[in-house]
Amino acid sequence: MAKKSEQAEEAVVRTRAPEQYPWHDDLWQMTRGAMMRLPHALLLHGLPGLGKQAFGLRLARSLLCLTPNGAGDACGSCKSCALLDAGTHPDIAMVTTLADSKVISVDQIRELTDFMSLKPHTATRKVAVLWPAHVMNVNAANSLLKMLEEPPAGSFLLLVSDQAGRIPATVRSRCARVIFRPPARDEAMRWLEDTRGTQSDNVSLLALAGGAPLAAAVFAETGWIEQRDSLLTDLENLAGHRDTPCACASRWKSAGAEPAVDAVYGLAADLVRLGTAGPGASVSAPELRDRLQHILQSIELKKLYHFLDAVSEVRNLLRTPLDQLLLIEDLLIRWQRVVPHIV
Ligand SMILES: [Zn+2]
Structure with a gap:
């Protein structure tokens, strides 16, 4: 019973009006203006932390609203908007991984296909938001492809991903792309300062996040810089x-x-940057520069490159069903082999 009410609560949160971000303004006008001329499937992609999912939901709400405002946004007061706020709109599907899974399965896509093929109930169209689109397994992607090849009339499918390269090309090629890029640094800093105040680490958080303001805010909330410090200690x-x-x-x-x-x-x-470009190299963890420099003294650069490749491989493997504990342990054993002499 508790689980059911949690799911219901989650559904409400999922379709409620999302935050609007200033760096979306131009993209919003462009996308909303062109919406009716675009294919019925959009792929919203770009770095994590740029608000793609919020944008997708904003778009979904505006497509379902019965009386959108001048900016093309949902009015927030019509019958359709009220149902979205209550999480009970019959014409929207929000598809993502289930709690116990890392992938979006073919069953979920079949269910979505059935949903999309029915006539809209309250709004004038059916809309689905699917994220993260790159975790569809092969069968799910093939099933989605069938829907994209014969889209049900009046349906809109919004795929959201920060790793679009992992979505099969056949699926990607049937979607219009909406590309999210980090805002100008000043704009990102302004937002970060409005959100968390003027803090001395705003600059390094934003750099760490590759310029993506929401990712920078998450790093701040989760004490990422402290965590990174502690990982280096490990x-x-x-x-x-x-x-x-x-x-x-x-x-x-x-x-x-x-x-x-x-x-x-x-x-x-x-470490690779410091090893190749010298102690003055630009690094993502400037506060750890001296400690990294110390480690570098006992590493062969060639071994370091191999280690970097190994970390990259493990990053990908962590998204598969392989045992995470074994993957990390293996990586750390490699690390000990790369730096055998530090005291
Ligand atoms: Zn409305």
Whole structure:
């Protein structure tokens, strides 16, 4: 019973009016203006942390609203908008991974196809938002392709992804692309300052996030810079044999394997930059420069490149059903081989 009410609550949150971000303004006008001339499937893609999903929902709401305003946004007061706010609109489908799965399955896409083929109930069309689109498995993508080849009349499908390259080309080619790019630095900084105040680490958070303001805010909330510091301490301890790959892997897995390995990738890439361009090289973790420089003294650059490749591979493998603990442990054993001499 509790689970059901949680799901209902989630459905309400999912279709409620999303936040609007200033860096979407131009893209919104362009997309909303061209909507009726575009194919019935859009692929919203770009770096994480740019608000693509919020944009997709904003678009979905505006397509379902019975009386959109002058800017093309949902009015917020018609019958359709009220149903969206209540999470009970019969003409929208929000498709994402189920709680116990990393992929969007063929069953979910079949269900979506059935939903889309029915006539709209309240609005004048049916809309589906599907994210992250790159986690559809092969069968799901093939099933979606069939729908894209013969789109039900009056339906709109909005695919959202920050790794569009992982979506089969056959699917991508049937979608109009809406590309999200990081806003100008000043605009991003302004938003970050409005959101979390003028903080000394805003600049480094934004750099860490590749200029994506929402990602920078998440890094701030989750204490990412502190976490990265602690991951480097783990790597130093492993190099000095004061910790074991097994114990360390277990901690990383509990804390979240993917963010940890992403951070290690950033640190390894910084080591490569310092190793090739010298101590003044631009790095993603400037506050850790001296410690990285110290580690670099006992690493062969060639081995470091191999390690960076290994981290990259593990990042991809973590998204598969393989055992995360073993993947991380193996990576940390490699790390110990790369830096055998640090004290
Ligand atoms: Zn409305």
